[in-house]
Amino acid sequence: MKTQFYTATSLDGFLATEDDSIDWLFPLGDINDTGYPSFIAEVGALAMGSSTYEWMLRHAHTVAAETGSSWPYSQPTWVFSSRTLPSVAGATLHFARGSVQLAHAAMRAAAGDKNIWVVGGGDLAGQFYDAGLLDEIIVQVGSVTLGKGKPLFPRRLTSPPLQLASVRQMGTGFAELRYRVPKSPASRTPNVSIGDA
Amino acid sequence: MKTQFYTATSLDGFLATEDDSIDWLFPLGDINDTGYPSFIAEVGALAMGSSTYEWMLRHAHTVAAETGSSWPYSQPTWVFSSRTLPSVAGATLHFARGSVQLAHAAMRAAAGDKNIWVVGGGDLAGQFYDAGLLDEIIVQVGSVTLGKGKPLFPRRLTSPPLQLASVRQMGTGFAELRYRVPKSPASRTPNVSIGDA
Numbered sequence: 001m002k003t004q005f006y007t008a009t010s011l012d013g014f015l016a017t018e019d020d021s022i023d024w025l026f027p028l029g030d031i032n033d034t035g036y037p038s039f040i041a042e043v044g045a046l047a048m049g050s051s052t053y054e055w056m057l058r059h060a061h062t063v064a065a066e067t068g069s070s071w072p073y074s075q076p077t078w079v080f081s082s083r084t085l086p087s088v089a090g091a092t093l094h095f096a097r098g099s100v101q102l103a104h105a106a107m108r109a110a111a112g113d114k115n116i117w118v119v120g121g122g123d124l125a126g127q128f129y130d131a132g133l134l135d136e137i138i139v140q141v142g143s144v145t146l147g148k149g150k151p152l153f154p155r156r157l158t159s160p161p162l163q164l165a166s167v168r169q170m171g172t173g174f175a176e177l178r179y180r181v182p183k184s185p186a187s188r189t190p191n192v193s194i195g196d197a
Numbered sequence: 198m199k200t201q202f203y204t205a206t207s208l209d210g211f212l213a214t215e216d217d218s219i220d221w222l223f224p225l226g227d228i229n230d231t232g233y234p235s236f237i238a239e240v241g242a243l244a245m246g247s248s249t250y251e252w253m254l255r256h257a258h259t260v261a262a263e264t265g266s267s268w269p270y271s272q273p274t275w276v277f278s279s280r281t282l283p284s285v286a287g288a289t290l291h292f293a294r295g296s297v298q299l300a301h302a303a304m305r306a307a308a309g310d311k312n313i314w315v316v317g318g319g320d321l322a323g324q325f326y327d328a329g330l331l332d333e334i335i336v337q338v339g340s341v342t343l344g345k346g347k348p349l350f351p352r353r354l355t356s357p358p359l360q361l362a363s364v365r366q367m368g369t370g371f372a373e374l375r376y377r378v379p380k381s382p383a384s385r386t387p388n389v390s391i392g393d394a
Binding site: 013169174179 | 225340343360363
């Protein structure tokens, strides 16, 4: 059971434009030609921030056209937000506030032997990293640059560095890079966080 | 003869920290284990911005320890800056101001059959792109994130996108991604720029 930050990004490290558009992403290739189908088959629970969740709500039409359903996930999904957000039909949703640690314990219980997917955004993935709970970063690097936008992973992670596990080319539109995440310095000090119980 | 932006970057798209440090880069691997030796063998002229050049001046000691010389390039080098900068012993330097087009014509003449290397920074590479003079972007993606710093390529380049030509893993510290650059929309309109003479 791993906790994985799996995402597409521009070559220059942006998940989306400043106004949360990912329109640049769709022309680059078909998601079914990527490692996504085999990835999602091993996912037992999802985590996403409010920007990602609200993008899903706003683009229900696009999502349905791409996937066949306006909410394409059968897995239970934890939405992290300090605000009260609307639900969506057909989704198993848990709205979470505050530290990711408590929610991670619940996600782990729900996922069983399967993995936890941190869908985004970058700061939510960073919070899992800060808590020592992130095992892998899997990035589909799209063949574009955005110049500015929503950051991939707003953290300094250099010592120890990530460990590149594999690279894979998917046409001319994507490179998939898979990394193992070292435990954050804070998480290497002994602790009794709920996530480790 | 190609004009190539060849650089190392963090996974999240930064060439250096905000204070121009690339100390995170050296522990990731030995430059001689990368494609650099075969790349530099085909380079006939270099272009760099003032931050890159001044980094070389400030770190003459580090550069000498890594390469055996405080100025490791035998090729003529164009330094783009609006300021007057000191020279360095053993280097063939041309100080250039203003548009990259005029200088590119001189670099092309100097390089002969070989390539022009845009060393950095990202905005200088962007200026070559804006002028329709950039053919390839070759990125060594280091297995770190910096969170903030000097941007890889401060341009929006999505339509048409870059064309991923190859990917290559170098240990756990680097992934090399090679892209062909589409001509910028501006350069596709007929023009008689000096660079095309």
